Amino acid sequence: MPLTTETMVLNMGPHHPSTHGVLRFILRTDGEVIHMCRPDIGYLHRGLEKIAEQLPYAHFMPYTDRLDYLAAMNCNLGYAITVEQAADVEVPPRAEYIRVLVAELNRIISHLISVGTFAMDIGAVTPFTHTIREREWVNDLFEELCGARLTYNYIRFGGVAFDLPEGFLERLSQFLDYFEPRLEQYNRFISKNKIFKERLVGVAVISREQALDYALVGPNLRASGVDWDLRRDEPYSVYGDLEFDVPIGISEFGVVGDCYARYWVRIWEMEQSVGILRQCIAKMPEGPYLTKTKRKLQVEPGEIYVRTEAPRGELGFYLISRGGIRPHRLKIRTGSFSAMSIVEELGSGLMVADLVALIASLDVVAPEVDR
């Protein structure tokens, strides 16, 4: 009997430990090697953009929390800035600083989850619980601030919902003092682990051209060596007054654009966010935290596209208004969605274990893909 081999179709997901939510990948594999990998999305589609058309502007704010539940503040911020620019709403300086503060804090905990689950997908369980422990502290801070621990709904048109509570900035600096050495601890613990490096260095390299072609954004784009960060290049809010570096992928540890570079960019971004937070604490002005706006905000007819830098990259809101209290159309452009599209090209030729590393390194969050 002649020996023949066949490829097999392997369904990875929608329920699979490393798809971080409900994503599905249809793999055609020859044993362990993937010949074809097709992402199948839509399992978490909630029609957020359609919902936006039915609701007054302010009522859509809680839905942006659910856009990317790991970075609800950043989504709030993006939407708020969009509507404010469309409706010409002034934001007091204190509110701007508070917004940047919560956005960067949220970036830190979003990256913490990313780094922790990354390690977990590579097989190390412990870093995740440690990052979760740090995140818990920030969650407590947020709870103090707005009463919620995950879906904050904190930012309002014209400011933020509540002023900083008494002693908040001190407690925040306490956290930062505690957190900065932790980063070095993670590096000793997992980032510089030999096996961890072996698994990630040179795996699923995204070249600069590919990254641009597939419109990757945020850390994924910067890991491929593209020096682009909206916070610095198109400053919104008060980012123009703050000093920070934009980490990009380097070839010191491996190849620019490999999984390991994407991991490091996130670690460095957390460091930078700590710096931004310290500046915010130092510069925090006094004054009002919210401009009074009309209960039902009206937007003049017209179009506007506003993009902000969320933890998963560029978060764009394309708002078309035909006047009135509801948007005619609200298109949301998210980082995870474009990250998913590149999986198909990179997937073939990888091993199943590498695909897991790739998905983890792109830091895809399912609700952000499907919206």
Place this chain on the structure above:
Amino acid sequence: MENLVNDLFGQFALFQKLGYVPTAAIVMLACGLVVLNFFGLMSGLFTFFERKVAGWTNARRGPNRVGPYGLVQFMADGVKLILKEDIIPAAADRSIFKFAPYLLLLGTVLSFVVIPFGPTWIIADLNVGVLYVLATGSFTVIGLIMAGWASNNKYALLGGMRSAAQIVSYEIPNALAILVVVLTAGTMSMQGIIRAQAGGVHHWFLFRSPFSFLAFFIYFISAIAEINRVPFDIPEAESELVAGYNIEYSAMRFGVFFAAEFGNIYVISAVAVTCFFGGWQIPLLDVSDLGPVGRGLGNFLGRGDVLILMLVVALGITVLAWKALRAFVWDVRRKRDFFGSRFVRLNTELLVLGLLFTGGALVLALHLPLRAYLPAIYRLFFQYLVPFLVFFTKAMLLSFVVLWWRWTLPRLRVDQLMGVCWKYLIPIGFACLVGQGFWMWLFR
């Protein structure tokens, strides 16, 4: 076991009446029960141990609700697993699916037969002991492949194939490392290997020569790979294959997989202790010298004045502990503060210890004829209990390393795993074998 059969047969009229074969059968049955129970207890305790280690590394508590310190958690889990519905997928190959976990279990339990518990405590001191352990260890792969195939699930199949490739490969360095030991000891019998390491720590094979030192690490790494623990847990890689070969299993069949896995941790640690850490040999002491020492100690402790001293000390401990307990218990009830409760727990232990001491001393003092047996009791103590505890402690320390790695290291990829085996461990293993032979010729 043979000795026990002969003793029983020779000394008791009852067994002579029964005949030799029934006596042997009874002894075998008893030994089987002991081994099975020891295995069950070990794997149960290992689940507890692993979860506690996981708790420490993960900055959380681990089980602490069922029983003292959560010790009985594994029994609760076992009961739960037994009570759960045993689901067999419709498309599965029923008979193979049902049988596979037990084959896995068989491999582990069979290994316990040659694992020594003390100088004379061993079920069967086979003259091919280590070879037997290697052989039973390979049962695992059949069980895993059967489970992977019979589940009719692609993830399970991938897991089964991975484990086959992995275990077959890692058996080679495993055997090579053991061969170094066999070469040094000149025997394959487990007890023989331990006896060859008598006379202090520097006689342990770990420190005999640089080659046997290296051989330990080869053995340990490949043994961890053979029992599918992190960083070599690719057959059940959670983030890739969900659960690998056991993905379709539920209820007690699933539990059996894990019982076998945890039992295996003890087996590989015990074999490592036997081959490299001097088995039940007490560090810095030679067990064969302990006879007179034990007797002397027994005579000393059997003296009346010593007994009275013991009694006084024990009563002192008891009273002190009781007073401290009473003083603190109210504080704790009010504040529930951590220091207080830990203090109380410590004192409770002191109290129990003191009471035990007092009771023991009283018994010894009142029933003077017991004193005559004291030397025998102490000999028993040093010939059975202490070696067992020493062996057990060493094995547990090694097991701790296995668990510690489990919660610290990431997982290798399939090809890297093979690379580690074929490119590094096997050549180094061969070099160790040749080097050890050369070393022995040089320093014979």
